Amino acid sequence: MTTVLDRPRRSAEPTPGSKARRRYGERASIAYLFLSPWAAGMVLLTLGPMVWLLYLSFTDYDLFTEPEWVGFDNYVRMLTVDPHFWNAVGATSKFVLISVPVQLVAALGVALLINRRSRAQGFYRSAFYAPSLLGASVSVALVWRVIFHDWIGQPDRALLALVLLAVWQFGAPMVIFLAGLQQIPQEYYDAAAVDGAGPWRSFLRITIPMLSPVIFFNLVLDTIRAFQVFTGAYVVSNGTGGPSDSTLFYTLYLYEKGFVEFKMGYASAMSWFLLVVIALITALLFRTARGWVFYSGDDS
Incomplete structure (x- = not known):
């Protein structure tokens, strides 16, 4: 005799809201995939060099030796001496x-x-x-x-x-x-x-x-x-x-x-x-x- 507990449970059907969220997630993933080359270029070719230049602006650097930290000396000399x-x-x-x-x-x-x-x-x-x-x-x-x-x-x-x-x-x-x-x-x-x-x-x-x-x-x-x-x-x-x-x-x-x-x-x-x-x-x-x-x- 089959009881209620022995009956196979039906899998819960996804609600319309969950389907919409899944579709949105798929579209977002595709969008991020297409944006990734631009984001990589922005980080590697724009933001990265800008941050590096900001650091170098506080150093004495001649392209051939290690940068030497000088603080605001470059800015002071630029605005007052040069x-x-x-x-x-x-x-x-x-x-x-x-x-x-x-x-x-x-x-x-x-x-x-x-x-x-x-x-x-x-x-x-x-x-x-x-x-x-x-x-x-x-x-x-x-x-x-x-x-x-x-x-x-x-x-x-x-x-x-x-x-x-x-x-x-x-x-x-x-x-x-x-x-x-x-x-x-x-x-x-x-x-x-x-x-x-x-x-x-x-x-x-x-x-x-x-x-x-x-x-x-x-x-x-x-x-x-x-x-x-x-x-x-x-x-x-x-x-x-x-x-x-x-x-x-x-x-x-x-x-x-x-x-x-x-x-x-x-x-x-x-x-x-x-x-x-x-x-x-x-x-x-x-x-x-x-x-x-x-x-x-x-x-x-």
């Missing part, structure tokens, strides 16, 4: 303050000119974008040095030659501006025209506000990129940063300290100082963006 450091800061600051606004204005102006449907639109885009692909090359910088040979020997014009080289490479922000312009509905301009608004008023009241997120995006990227300019300054000035340190950009001086004088500890301190400055300026840009950047659906 006159070329502040010359590099000044030259880089001038370059950023001049080149970034001029490049953005040039990029937006060209984007407005070619924001028309025509058979040659693709050609114009490619033609104006090409300098962005070639501008960072050594060959173009050599040609630029020959063209502006008379300017390079004058302290008050040498920096201007590098500014023009940077502005000439406006293709990347131009393409981004063009994409933003094509997202603005034509109905806005038609309504403004009915109300009697001219092209300039429509540009100020419609184009600039609607394009403000794109302007902010290009501003942040171009500012960071301008602080990191190296190839043009190195080739045009023949690696000297002259005349009178007028083109001694920060990255050029960092390279000189680290790989010419082999003061890698000092160069590491300079690199971390640059990182902090860029982070602070980027944070400031994000802070000020609240007052002039308008997104779709923003009540302000």
Whole structure:
């Protein structure tokens, strides 16, 4: 006689909640698997070297002997003793303050000119974008040095030659501006025209506000990129940063300290100082963006 205890127990069927959790776990595992190469690269090629450079910034290191701990000596010497450091800061600051606004204005102006449907639109885009692909090359910088040979020997014009080289490479922000312009509905301009608004008023009241997120995006990227300019300054000035340190950009001086004088500890301190400055300026840009950047659906 079979009792209740002798009957085989039915296996508990999974609930809908447990099935959902299992599917979520499987998808998360797949996501982590695909993200693992990026995570490994981030740790090994970015975070790891950054931490190592932070340690080296507190040492006296010449690439050939063991690092010797010196504390904050590199930072103190950099900020108080080294006159070329502040010359590099000044030259880089001038370059950023001049080149970034001029490049953005040039990029937006060209984007407005070619924001028309025509058979040659693709050609114009490619033609104006090409300098962005070639501008960072050594060959173009050599040609630029020959063209502006008379300017390079004058302290008050040498920096201007590098500014023009940077502005000439406006293709990347131009393409981004063009994409933003094509997202603005034509109905806005038609309504403004009915109300009697001219092209300039429509540009100020419609184009600039609607394009403000794109302007902010290009501003942040171009500012960071301008602080990191190296190839043009190195080739045009023949690696000297002259005349009178007028083109001694920060990255050029960092390279000189680290790989010419082999003061890698000092160069590491300079690199971390640059990182902090860029982070602070980027944070400031994000802070000020609240007052002039308008997104779709923003009540302000």
